[in-house]
Amino acid sequence: MQFVIRVFLVLAGALFLLPEPGVGSVVFQPGKKAKFVAPGEEEISGNAAELFQIGQTAEKEGNIKRAIKAYKSLVKRHPKDALAPSALYRSAQLQEQVHNYTPAAEAFLQLVERYPSSPNFEPAIEAQFRIGEIYLNGKKLKVLGIPIASALDRAVTIFANVVRTAPYGKYTARAQFDIGLAREKQGANDAALQAYQAVVDKFPNEPIAVDAQYQIGYIWFTASQTGTKDAAAASNAKTGFQDFLFHYPKSEKAAQARANLDILEHKQTASSYKVAKFYDKQKYYRAAVIYYNEVIRQQPGSEESNEAKKRIDQLRAKFGEAALQPALPVAQGGKKKGEAHGARTAGTGSAKPGAANNEAPLPAPETDSSLPPPASLAPDTTTAPEPLLPPPGTSTSSDTSPPADASASPEASASPAP
Numbered sequence: 001m002q003f004v005i006r007v008f009l010v011l012a013g014a015l016f017l018l019p020e021p022g023v024g025s026v027v028f029q030p031g032k033k034a035k036f037v038a039p040g041e042e043e044i045s046g047n048a049a050e051l052f053q054i055g056q057t058a059e060k061e062g063n064i065k066r067a068i069k070a071y072k073s074l075v076k077r078h079p080k081d082a083l084a085p086s087a088l089y090r091s092a093q094l095q096e097q098v099h100n101y102t103p104a105a106e107a108f109l110q111l112v113e114r115y116p117s118s119p120n121f122e123p124a125i126e127a128q129f130r131i132g133e134i135y136l137n138g139k140k141l142k143v144l145g146i147p148i149a150s151a152l153d154r155a156v157t158i159f160a161n162v163v164r165t166a167p168y169g170k171y172t173a174r175a176q177f178d179i180g181l182a183r184e185k186q187g188a189n190d191a192a193l194q195a196y197q198a199v200v201d202k203f204p205n206e207p208i209a210v211d212a213q214y215q216i217g218y219i220w221f222t223a224s225q226t227g228t229k230d231a232a233a234a235s236n237a238k239t240g241f242q243d244f245l246f247h248y249p250k251s252e253k254a255a256q257a258r259a260n261l262d263i264l265e266h267k268q269t270a271s272s273y274k275v276a277k278f279y280d281k282q283k284y285y286r287a288a289v290i291y292y293n294e295v296i297r298q299q300p301g302s303e304e305s306n307e308a309k310k311r312i313d314q315l316r317a318k319f320g321e322a323a324l325q326p327a328l329p330v331a332q333g334g335k336k337k338g339e340a341h342g343a344r345t346a347g348t349g350s351a352k353p354g355a356a357n358n359e360a361p362l363p364a365p366e367t368d369s370s371l372p373p374p375a376s377l378a379p380d381t382t383t384a385p386e387p388l389l390p391p392p393g394t395s396t397s398s399d400t401s402p403p404a405d406a407s408a409s410p411e412a413s414a415s416p417a418p
Helices: 002-017 048-060 064-077 084-097 101-114 121-136 151-165 172-186 189-202 208-225 231-247 254-281 285-298 303-319 337-344
Strands: 025-027 035-037 141-143 146-149
Touching (some): 048 084, 064 084, 084 101, 084 121, 121 172, 151 172, 172 208, 189 208, 208 231, 208 254, 231 254, 254 285, 254 303, 285 303
Antiparallel strands (some): 025 035, 141 146
């Protein structure tokens, strides 16, 4: 029995010697139910200097949560105190340190908006940009493990705040470019084009403008090479790359831009040649000659151009020059009806060169989806030259396939991989 009593006394003494465990508080307020507050969550009070000291002490003790709470309490209760900007900046830094990126970005934004004369203004802009790139690179927003928002949307919001609050800052052009990159990753190519164009228009002398101009051409290039292969997309891609070469002829991406232009020219010529062959096979010779001439104009000296010249000569010899001229405009149709009728009946009776060009459907576009690499997103002075791809081969699709509807928007195709 005495042994048991001794053991009990030893254990009791040990409990008194051990550190006191954290004990929560019960808060009573008039007219409200009692509320339990966990350790460290108790309300912190005091003047600005006392709250700032509480935050400093908590940091030294490694109690980051309490330090953040003290600094935020200072800003909330004493927003005009001289210590408020420093407290707000420190609370933002600590939240970034513990990976609470969204609250950290909001605190940095609050600092630059409410205290623009703070010596921490530029560091706060840089911190926002840094957090934006974390989300741009795939950081997920989660609550209890459940995604609640797109990381790319969050990145766009942060970058837009940088552009708005520091329109002439060190990170403004890059933030504007990253808005385009985020939208491009989302497949929102129209929004990406607008963001990239803003970089080119507002920051033409910034190194990132080189990448922005290239991406404008590349988005349209991708749209022209996949999906419907719309002719307007190809034209916009050519304009984008031509503008790029005009403004940045010595860029390391210039070689790739020229290669992309060659691919566009070859694709356009191959498409015109295919349409010409289609009309030729359907015996709509006037339409065929129009597209054969397009082939000759687009790529003189090419294999398709030489074949087009030979075929035009054969048709002229067989039906005569007049029979292959484009149909008269509607306004002149009544005036020269007899002349047009004579042209339609020239040559052999089996040919139908006088039929309207739009009576025959256009052939389906090619299905070649090979693409050159997208633009490097590193600064232009450090990127290595990108490998060039040879122009794709001639399509083997059927000449009698029906057409596919075309769209002039790059949204019809997927965005290039970054």
